[in-house]
Amino acid sequence: MEGLPTTTKGERRWRSKNMQTSSPSLVMAFFSCVAWLYVAGRLWQDAENRKMLSDLLKKNLEQRPKVLTVEDKLMVLGCKDLDKRIAEAEMALTLAKSQGYLKNHLRQSESFSEKKLLAVIGVYTGFGSYLMRQTFRGSWMPRGDGLKKLEERGIVIRFVIGRSANRGDSLDRNIDEENSKTKDFLILEGHEEAQEELPKKVKFFFSTAVQNWDAEFYVKVEDKIDIDLEGLIGFLEHRRGQDSAYIGCMKSGEVFSEAGKDWYEPDWWKFGDEKSYFRHASGSLFILSKNLVQYISVNSASLKTYAFDDTSVGSWMMGVQATYIDDNRLCCSSIRQGNSSLIFALNSSSAVCSAIFSEYDSIIQNLFSESVLVDNSKSPLLA
Numbered sequence: 001m002e003g004l005p006t007t008t009k010g011e012r013r014w015r016s017k018n019m020q021t022s023s024p025s026l027v028m029a030f031f032s033c034v035a036w037l038y039v040a041g042r043l044w045q046d047a048e049n050r051k052m053l054s055d056l057l058k059k060n061l062e063q064r065p066k067v068l069t070v071e072d073k074l075m076v077l078g079c080k081d082l083d084k085r086i087a088e089a090e091m092a093l094t095l096a097k098s099q100g101y102l103k104n105h106l107r108q109s110e111s112f113s114e115k116k117l118l119a120v121i122g123v124y125t126g127f128g129s130y131l132m133r134q135t136f137r138g139s140w141m142p143r144g145d146g147l148k149k150l151e152e153r154g155i156v157i158r159f160v161i162g163r164s165a166n167r168g169d170s171l172d173r174n175i176d177e178e179n180s181k182t183k184d185f186l187i188l189e190g191h192e193e194a195q196e197e198l199p200k201k202v203k204f205f206f207s208t209a210v211q212n213w214d215a216e217f218y219v220k221v222e223d224k225i226d227i228d229l230e231g232l233i234g235f236l237e238h239r240r241g242q243d244s245a246y247i248g249c250m251k252s253g254e255v256f257s258e259a260g261k262d263w264y265e266p267d268w269w270k271f272g273d274e275k276s277y278f279r280h281a282s283g284s285l286f287i288l289s290k291n292l293v294q295y296i297s298v299n300s301a302s303l304k305t306y307a308f309d310d311t312s313v314g315s316w317m318m319g320v321q322a323t324y325i326d327d328n329r330l331c332c333s334s335i336r337q338g339n340s341s342l343i344f345a346l347n348s349s350s351a352v353c354s355a356i357f358s359e360y361d362s363i364i365q366n367l368f369s370e371s372v373l374v375d376n377s378k379s380p381l382l383a
Contacts, residue, residue, distance in 0.1 A: 117155070120156045127171045140228070142157075162204065164192075202312065215290060244323050246287075247288075248325075280313065281313070
């Protein structure tokens with residue numbers, strides 16, 4: 001058989017030997033890989049453990065009380081001193097604002113002039129008081145050019161009213177239309193004109209007035225009284241330059257604790273066992289000097305209001321160094337007798353007020369039957 005390959009005996013022996021030597025090498029290589037993986041895993045685990053221990057040590061060190069150096073202590077004391085000085089500066093700034101140092105806080109307005117005004121008189125009014133406003137415009141309160149001439153003398157008079165609960169409704173539109181003709185309203189945009197919101201109205205009035213006009217005095221007047229305007233101007237002229245003045249017909253009275261009754265005071269329990277109000281100016285008319293009005297404007301957000309604006313203002317005045325001035329002339333003639341009064345109640349309960357009330361009846365008849373206003377010179381109060 002010459003064509004078949006033949007192997008010698010030596011070649012077969014070499015091949016068997018080579019196979020015998022390669023098997024242990026493979027086993028050793030396998031175990032080497034396993035050992036390498038084991039060592040690498042242990043090293044990785046040790047690294048993780050070391051990292052965990054390092055984090056724990058760092059956390060513990062941060063929680064341990066730090067030993068302060070002299071420099072650290074001086075820095076802490078300096079920060080505390082700085083905080084104290086900042087607090088004192090803030091208190092001084094608030095005090096300065098309340099005393100009238102508001103050069104950049106006052107807004108310029110059309111009626112603002114370089115000469116300081118004598119008084120801003122705000123007459124409270126409501127949406128349903130058109131008849132009363134027309135009555136005032138025909139008696140003690142000038143209108144048109146007369147109002148401008150009065151402002152030249154340093155007296156600003158405005159009807160004070162808020163906005164309707166439904167902004168932009170017919171109530172608001174009627175007031176805007178009336179104001180466009182008469183130019184004698186101070187509209188409190190942030191105040192809702194409602195009976196339950198009435199005690200808060202005084203804060204909005206004083207804050208808005210002091211931001212619009214720079215005056216010696218600010219006067220709140222109810223629309224249920226008539227005023228001897230010239231007498232009031234003379235009264236204020238005599239007190240020009242007097243700071244911290246709280247002027248009015250001072251009174252006190254019983255605090256009513258029964259809900260549902262007139263003059264009910266929800267916070268009655270705060271007034272002690274005697275249930276008596278502290279001394280305060282009657283709400284019909286009271287006067288505050290500029291620095292007190294600015295105090296109310298600056299602190300209006302934190303000032304507590306009670307059921308009535310006169311007692312609310314009285315409570316605010318108790319917390320400041322206000323000078324109480326009780327003047328009988330600022331009491332309605334039906335309340336006190338003696339000195340000639342500067343204000344008169346619009347009712348027929350007294351002889352003095354009945355004459356005024358009869359005059360108003362004739363004015364009303366002229367307004368709605370003849371559609372003309374009575375000339376100011378016909379009023380006995382301005383004669």
